[in-house]
Amino acid sequence: MTKFLRNSWYCAGWSTDVTDNPVGIKILSEEIVLFRTSDGTLAALNGRCPHRFAALSLGCIKGDLIECGYHGLQFDKHGVCRLNPHGQGKVPPRAHTRSYPAVERDGALWVWMGDPALADPADIMDLYFVGQREGWTGVTGYLKINADYQLVIDNLLDLTHATYLHPNTVGVDPEHSLGASLSYDFKTEGNIVRSNYTFRNSPPTALFKPFYPQERGDIFAFMRWEPAGALLLDISTTGVGMPKGTGVHMPSAHLIVPETEQTCHYFFALSRDVELDNEAKTKTMGEVALSAFIDEDEPVIHRCHELMNGAEFFELEPAILETDIAGIQARRILAKLIRQEQPVREAAEAA
């Protein structure tokens, strides 16, 4: 069965990624082209020209239309061919390409890959700290992960890996954290999984240290996953014994988008609520996060993907720890949602 959930909003870029030219991105193994009409509205079409199958992302924008760079056919935001520049200019009936519901919000671009009738922008994750929001400053970024996207969700829903994989970036070195104590709890509400970690009396991570001068503090790391691949990590470091929400607050979004069955896009946004004008610290904050993702996470996740060698996760009979609960529940919810959206006949065969 497919590994992809179609009825879902997927991040396809940051607002600044799409300006005057079309931009291509592969999502769920499907070629998508993004562009803006003359008033700046985002449009998303299947990125393969229906004429000779050229990539529309290699074309250009003419007013409200996207022009194929190969033979000049022009399409509107609904994917309808509006100009055939050749001969009599007749537009043949097959000259249309699929359009996708597309929304721009909070500095992020979202595309709905499933049934357009089911697309509800209210389902898009609320990135309240991104896109020039008052009271926040931060960075957005992107990396490619050479692995099945579910392995990245697994990674993010079990933050205990930060101690081992990220001791000098976004985690805490266990050798300097004697006396710290970790507690966690996992909750599933409908199709949303939460995974909350509280480290009491811990040294701050390298990411927080520039903003939190004390040697010890309480770290609250609350992760929230929404299918298919949107994760919101709300981290704050407070004085020891202080309630969550006081101290320094550094929320981040981790938007994991299947590119193929072997690769995924990882869009991230990371903001903070202190020292809003300190651009040097903002730059460093972005570099530390990106290094943690690219230099620390990606190689490990990529090798997990390789060592699984195409097998399904549960087929391999993993040893399951209590810290895996959130990841396991997310996998079950995803599998259920994917199964539910299959055509009736397929679903019957699967049963």
Next chain:
Amino acid sequence: MTKFLRNSWYCAGWSTDVTDNPVGIKILSEEIVLFRTSDGTLAALNGRCPHRFAALSLGCIKGDLIECGYHGLQFDKHGVCRLNPHGQGKVPPRAHTRSYPAVERDGALWVWMGDPALADPADIMDLYFVGQREGWTGVTGYLKINADYQLVIDNLLDLTHATYLHPNTVGVDPEHSLGASLSYDFKTEGNIVRSNYTFRNSPPTALFKPFYPQERGDIFAFMRWEPAGALLLDISTTGVGMPKGTGVHMPSAHLIVPETEQTCHYFFALSRDVELDNEAKTKTMGEVALSAFIDEDEPVIHRCHELMNGAEFFELEPAILETDIAGIQARRILAKLIRQEQPVREAAEAA
């Protein structure tokens, strides 16, 4: 069914490509080795040594024989092993490799991949302007295209793409060509397809500009395709209203040779009939053409191939324009010829 036509002459290189050493090239997914016997005659053999399957192209020439570089077996131009240097020197019956009819003409090397009994050198495309022919000067070259060869034939048989893809090299920028008018007609004669374009009152292309000083002219671009992949493009730029053949003449050959189902060789020759001694302009002419093919055509065609994702062209239900007629006819002729040369049983099954 295979995508390859076996009973056809394929260009395997330019005369200058094969000198003192054997040269390997893959054609129709088959390893070929080219070499010259002591009198310079071209020979073409299957390039896999029948002993231990080494690439004969890694060997060397000993007189009229090609010596395998691995264990020293020597083969003549018929593929017969003439020397086993080991022990008693007995040549085992399996020690032969297939030979292919090979012809050198007009500075090009041609190999016949099909039934040798059907190989007729008269069928080789007449490259009347290549190979030091009196009255012409020009360049030859090569590039690899990462796409099914038929996509390159499609490209060449529909020259309307030049306006969009090559406005600064071999095409005309539409913004500077107001007042120009294009007409075209397509003809099929037997298995040959012609696709003729006439641009009246057009600015000259960058390729012609150094040789044609007027601001406007009539461009005659006459393309002729011969199966499987030989195209001859006869372009001339004349004074407005003058007959074809006057003015500057710049014919070119585009010899498209399947390497595998995913890649093809593109041998090209481009000549002109003016300023024969101007070597600087010849060099620039070659650079402009190569850049158009490598920097403009290849990336688009390669992406078409990727976006087709292994599907057959007609299965994907392309939107067909009137400018596609020549390409469509070439595809149908190729399909017919490929079908006809299949063994009887296979052909019956296909019916």
Next chain:
Amino acid sequence: MTKFLRNSWYCAGWSTDVTDNPVGIKILSEEIVLFRTSDGTLAALNGRCPHRFAALSLGCIKGDLIECGYHGLQFDKHGVCRLNPHGQGKVPPRAHTRSYPAVERDGALWVWMGDPALADPADIMDLYFVGQREGWTGVTGYLKINADYQLVIDNLLDLTHATYLHPNTVGVDPEHSLGASLSYDFKTEGNIVRSNYTFRNSPPTALFKPFYPQERGDIFAFMRWEPAGALLLDISTTGVGMPKGTGVHMPSAHLIVPETEQTCHYFFALSRDVELDNEAKTKTMGEVALSAFIDEDEPVIHRCHELMNGAEFFELEPAILETDIAGIQARRILAKLIRQEQPVREAAEAA
């Protein structure tokens, strides 16, 4: 049927390759991790963590245990999880990974990939000249070959290729060896194949020349293959007419280890019994050998693999010369041993 013999010792590295950190290597398409316990004892485990399938080679050593770098599970040399650092610390029953019999001897690390009950260290090839043995000096090294491992065994069991492929390194240029004479004989004893070459009155190879000043000599090159992929080449150059064993002696081991069906590891050791303290000559000796393997053998063998295009060797109906006897016998012995170790049902189906 699989191409791999499981019940065999495979070289997994040189002693110096594994020190304070775990090291990963793929053998028979299986991920292995090597590490040393606190007393230096070698351990070999399946390198995929049973928890989330991370590569254990990315982890670190904690005393006698290997710690997974992803979530910190620790395993002993038997592959048993001894520490789950999370929550209650319960170790789930699936938290174990396979261990392999591992032996360190003569400076080489060996792993038994088959039934542990059949692992007998007495079957490991005797590398009497490696690992600081008295009376010898030399080098060890490694390269990757992009080909099925049996093609490398073929290569080594037919030394006549050295004349063609290695005339300036480990072979003799035929143009300078007029008057030399070669004789050879092949013997099979049980599952061991010997392939002995005697070149009388030959110029020395480039490898021997720095140690053997005469212009001519007798070269004795005695190759011994033990399944699956261990070859011992005993070469000596003596005065013309002198018995083998006099003169300069330069034995070498060639340990060919399947990585996948398309690639193999090539561990080599090369020693000599003269000028033991001349480190400059030892360095040169190693460079000449490595160059012969990497620059001369690998490209040819890799192309053989490509041109065989996945077919079985005998299916391709090779032309067999008398010099192929040893290689053919090794292939037959390997096929027999692989067949014998298949489960009974599989063996019955094959019959």
